[in-house]
Amino acid sequence: MFNREFVEEVKKKIDIVALIERYVALQKSGNYMRGLCPFHSDSDPSFYVSPSKGYFHCFGCGESGDAISFIQKIENLSFTEAVVKAAEFAGVPIPEDFKMSTAYDAYTATLSKVAKAYHQVLFEEEGQKILDYLLSKRKLTLETIKKFQIGFSPENRTFIRKIQSKQGVSKDELIKAGVALSRNGEIIDRFAGRIMIPIFNETGRIIALGGRATGSTSGAKYINSPETRYFKKKEVLFNLNNAKKAIKSLDYVVVAEGYFDVMALFEAGVENVVGVLGTALTERHLMAVKNFTSNILLFYDSDDAGLKASIRSIELAEKLGFSIAVARY
Missing domain, CATH: 3.90.980.10 (DNA primase, catalytic core, N-terminal domain)
Structure with a gap:
């Protein structure tokens, strides 16, 4: 287990809005950020996030808490696992004496x-x-x-x-x-x-x-690999760990289909490229890149399947406030 001081440091340093925006599209509402609640069927935004106080609350279902409890709930993790994930997101080093405890x-x-x-x-x-x-x-x-x-x-x-x-x-x-x-x-x-x-x-x-x-x-x-609580294709963008710095610097992301598409583009000097692992671009994918940019360039295959995937991606991205274009080659 982590000591209380470490947990408080994570809570203090984590950007709760940036964290929650990986899962929920938020819009400013006074001193709060507002969106559809991810914990119940919500058609009228009732989920509020306070950037200054570091907590969230849903007036529809009553769910509330801080960044760590949000991760626990939405990822179905234990408290310790959620602290690890929150610390990694916030850039807080995990204590050396915490050995393989999760x-x-x-x-x-x-x-x-x-x-x-x-x-x-x-x-x-x-x-x-x-x-x-x-x-x-x-x-x-x-x-x-x-x-x-x-x-x-x-x-x-x-x-x-x-x-x-x-x-x-x-x-x-x-x-x-x-x-x-x-x-x-x-x-x-x-x-x-x-x-x-x-x-x-x-x-x-x-x-x-x-x-x-x-x-x-x-x-x-x-x-x-089989999907687990830590890996779901619809949530993971291949190469985001390497590309996020370039995405933020260039203010756009290139989205390709598979591993070798990403690596070929990387070889060509495109460092801001990610891949969707052969699946459709999802809302969770878009929330993952929203912390770095709101501009997308699709680099899908030009066959019928690729064109259909591009159309679906454009509709979803524009709905979530992204500016999106398609590469022609």
Whole structure:
């Protein structure tokens, strides 16, 4: 648990309006910010936020509290987990003596270790063909490959056990993190034979993994980690952790579809680019970038599916007060 002084420091430093605007569209109303309540079906804005006092209150359902209790409620987290998330959002360092005391820490630590193992394989004999593919076919530089921590999961069944021994990760931790499946008492790598792309949250923690099929892989072309309380595709923008500084500086965000679209644009010098992980642009995505800009440039595929997705994105973004344009290429 955290001591009271630390919790109070987090409450003091966090911008409650910026936090809540990641989930709720707010408009100024006198000394308050007002919007539709996220905790009940609300058609007439009854949810108020006080920037000066650091609290929220809904006159419709009665929900109220501070930034930490808001995170607890909307993310379904424990108090300790909510404090961690609030501290990361506010930029308050977590005390060194707070060691792995939350499920969130354990989950992200496991994924970080696994991603490291996959990344290392890329530079070994088993990953040589995949590295050549990334360099020659995808035209990615080593710098970009390392920045995005791209890796490879070998198809041999012993590799997942090597991760256990070399990274000090248990079977249960691998299963809980969505990396491994248990079959007949044996653990199997969910991503065997795939190019691996870590998915980071805004604060730089790995919360999921994406796997792209290679020539010998069966199944879907792309798969992601199973959704958890920490990872939901409709809420996560790929590369926001790297792009947010450039987005704020340039005052617009480029929204692409997938991992390799983002990396290709990054290679071309576009640092303010994020990806929607192949799903539709959602209100939660838009709330995540609203802290940095209200201007969007869509960079979707020009096929029918891409055009339809662009139209839906434009309608939603304009409804929420964004200025949005579509790149033509």
